[in-house]
Amino acid sequence: MILKKCRLCDSKKLFKFLDLGSHPPSDQFKKKIELDTPTTNYPLQVNSCLSCGFKQLSYVVEPEILYQQNYPYESSLTYQVKKHFDEFVKSIFKDYNLKKNDLAVDIGSNTGVLLSVFKKNNLRIVGVDPASNICKIANRKSIPTINSFFDRNAVNKILKKKGKAQIITGTNVFAHVNDLKLFLKNIKRLIHNKRGILVIEVPHFLTLIKNLEYDTIYHEHLSYISVIPLIPFLKKFKLEIVDIQQREVHGGSIRIIISEIGNYRVKKSVLKICNMEKKAKLNSRKVLVNFQRKVIQNRIKLTALLTKLKKMKKKIVILSAPAKGMTLLNYCKIDKDYIDYATEKSSLKQNLFTPGGNIPVYSDDKILKTKPHYALLLAWNFSKEIINNNIKYLKKGGKFIIPIPDIKIISYKTKRK
Ligand SMILES: [Zn+2]
Structure with missing residues (x-):
């Protein structure tokens, strides 16, 4: 499906700045007997919205194709990821006054690594994940997990069984969602409106461009997040960013903490990151075209080395x-x-x-x-x-x-x- 307008602001003024060609979905590893079956390739190109600056793929592959039953990604196999989650929970507890028996919901909970840390800290937990094989692993480890996309039905189930959530997390999920308006509507129904927080962790587009991380562009990542375009978008849902923390994981991520407008004091970090983005001129055509040029050079150098x-x-x-x-x-x-x-x-x-x-x-x-x-x-x-x-x-x-x-x-x- 070709994306004709910006996911955030509906503008049709889109500027294609990067074309990586056609690719098969990156998680579709094949079995030996499938080697002769043809692979379907889909375009992998990135647009910048000329109105709000949001970066997004020009083509959306249907989630049913991308998130097959046997999704082969099992999170947190490395020490670095485990440490990251422990630290994540500690800082959230301190800053947002979470209490015993509060409800934590993790979207795209995978095998439940983050939720198990919440559980250790006496929160009630529930995960939502679309991959059935991954859910089975989680449920076996006593991490209650709903096998579903994060949609209206999944939210209804949680509300009925557990009530409103004081904390909703999505690590590396936000960039995977095509309909972000619907996503936020569902968040609004689930989140505790007085003190609930939504914490999303996403790779930062600023780092992507600085470190030439073009390989982090693949069909599952529909959006490449910078903070400035998010602010007016969240405002439409009466939400605001109250804090942003920079993280090393996945080559440079930002953790964005969101709550209803007025619930919490907005920290200086939000302005700081916005200023960094402005300084990097992430919307300048020159900067974006220069990025494409560097990507091509990287390909030429790497293939020359391997050929040699x-x-x-x-x-x-x-x-x-x-x-x-x-x-x-x-x-x-x-x-x-x-x-x-x-x-x-x-x-x-x-x-x-x-x-x-x-x-x-x-x-x-x-x-x-x-x-x-x-x-x-x-x-x-x-x-x-x-x-x-x-x-x-x-x-x-x-x-x-x-x-x-x-x-x-x-x-x-x-x-x-
Ligand atoms: Zn836009």
């Missing part, structure tokens, strides 16, 4: 196969001609093949067994942790290629420097 290494008969593999890695691979047309195999910590993706490039995926330990010369690191946001976990591979002479923002080769020698 292949000519030298080097074995190259991929370590970690996150969704965003698929954008990079498919945009740069890196397939099994370059790459022997990929590895992934999450067992949900193992023994499958990457969408588009058909690269087989195995568990991480294959790297030590086969000792390839180079491992391309697609989860660069966790590079420090991944490199430390694979220090044995480096010691044995292996090297990492980090593709973004600048292409870097890391060996045991350079790592120690």
Whole structure:
């Protein structure tokens, strides 16, 4: 479905500043028997709204296609993510006076990592997630989870069973929602209107553009969030941003805390982030076109490097196969001609093949067994942790290629420097 008007302000004045070509959905890893079935590709292009500045994909793939039953993303497999959630809950408790038995609802709750931290702090909890396999895992861990999109029916169920929510969270959910107006209407019905808060955590478009994180653009991410366009949009729902915190996770995220207008004092952080966005000129055509130019250069440099290494008969593999890695691979047309195999910590993706490039995926330990010369690191946001976990591979002479923002080769020698 082509998006003809801005998701926030309905303006039809949209400026396409980035075209990454056509891609299969990044989570559609294939089974061996499916390798011959054709893959459907969808356009991956980003528009900037010339009226409000909101950044959004030009084409929306139906959620039924994107969020299939066996969604292969199991959150929080890394220490960094776990630590992040613990810290998240601590700061919210302190600032917003949550009480025992308050209700916490997590949208897109996955296997319930964040909710389990709320539970530990004596809140009542409920999760909502559209992937049935993920819900089963959560419910088995005693995290009550409704298998549904966050829609009217799901909200009705929660209201009936548990009442209004004092805190609603959505980490990396907001950017996935096509109808944000309906989303906020449902939030308004569920949230406690006197002291309820909505906390969303999203990758910040400012960081995306600064660090050339073009690989974080994929079909599931319909919007690329900056704060300034959100302010008038939220106001239509009598909501306001009361605090924004910057976070390192996923290559640079912002945590936005929202409540009904007047409930809480608005912190200085909101103005600070808005000023940063203004200074970066996120709506300037020149800035946006320059971004596209840098993306093309990154592709040229990376494919030149891989081609050179292949000519030298080097074995190259991929370590970690996150969704965003698929954008990079498919945009740069890196397939099994370059790459022997990929590895992934999450067992949900193992023994499958990457969408588009058909690269087989195995568990991480294959790297030590086969000792390839180079491992391309697609989860660069966790590079420090991944490199430390694979220090044995480096010691044995292996090297990492980090593709973004600048292409870097890391060996045991350079790592120690
Ligand atoms: Zn707009």
